Amino acid sequence: MAILGVLAIHIFGLILGEEQLRGTSTWYFGLIIDLGSTWCVPVFVMISGALLLDPRAHVGGPGIFLRKRALRLVPALVVWHLVYLLLVRRVFFDDRPTIENVLLQLIDGRIFTALYFLWLILGLYLVAPVLAAFLADGGRKRAVVTAVVASAWTAVILALPGITTELGSPRPRGDNIVIMFLPYIGIFVAGYAWREPQRHGWRWLWTGALAVALMAETIWQYNVRPDHTWLQALSPVAYFSPLVVIASVCLFVCVIDLCSRVELPDRAQRVLRSLGAATFGVFLCHLVFYSVFRRWYPDFWADPRPVAKIQMYVAIVVLSFALSLVARKVPVLRRVF
Structure with a gap:
């Protein structure tokens, strides 16, 4: 789940680089996904x-x-x-x-x-x-x-x-x-x-609710920058800011509590373990695919429309997991994936 958030930040965050979109539905779409993934x-x-x-x-x-x-x-x-x-x-x-x-x-x-x-x-x-x-x-x-x-x-x-x-x-x-x-x-x-x-x-319920509330505050706080200067100074939006840390701990606790109550078939557990083992490689290689889109498909890469960003996100997720899973079966490549 965390690796999907990392990819979301890198891809949907491109929307927030388009200042002329501020205040539009496209801006808020990118804002919610990007800042909502800071956990x-x-x-x-x-x-x-x-x-x-x-x-x-x-x-x-x-x-x-x-x-x-x-x-x-x-x-x-x-x-x-x-x-x-x-x-x-x-x-x-x-x-x-x-x-x-x-x-x-x-x-x-x-x-x-x-x-x-x-x-x-x-x-x-x-x-x-x-x-x-x-x-x-x-x-x-x-x-x-x-x-x-x-x-x-x-x-x-x-x-x-x-x-x-x-x-x-x-x-x-x-x-x-x-x-x-x-x-x-x-x-x-x-x-x-x-x-x-x-x-x-x-515990899962109140920690999950608190995580959502704190991430909503983070989204709002980023959107109103540079207003409320003392709030921005005392608790700036960052991966290790107080509110993001508390939200992340709450989300972590919520998820492990819920997962502990779910009994998955052996086959599903094997699939999840394989995907989990591949996440390090996904983190390492996904920006290569991101750069391929940027270099050879610049119009698609720069297209701020939500549908374009969703398409690019899905493509990079699939390509990155595919490469990582295959590379982990090759002894030499396994050491760097």
């Missing part, structure tokens, strides 16, 4: 936290844990940076940046649109053994407190640039591939803290 990155991180902070993942010690993750992530990180730099940017778009520009873009995590996420996950991998050791004997309470405190710390860091701007002395927040994982530590721990489903009761 996807936090939920991705929460799923990672639920898996990577589990004590069972660290039975062999930090060395084995890190080696296993490095063998999975580092080849993909290197190969896909080269794919987007040399194939997409150079071959597709004849973009020939200088070595200095490439190095600066690499430091900023901006070689291509979503590749920063690989550096984010790499940073979380590196701190996972330390966090897991800290959380191991503290029970759920320690995990919840850690998630809340870390998320509150992130909220302050996120708000400070806006606050200083309102006070007339801007202090922009810097970011780079070494530290970009830090704002996500609270979300990472939250996935572990709230990983256990409740198979009975109504």
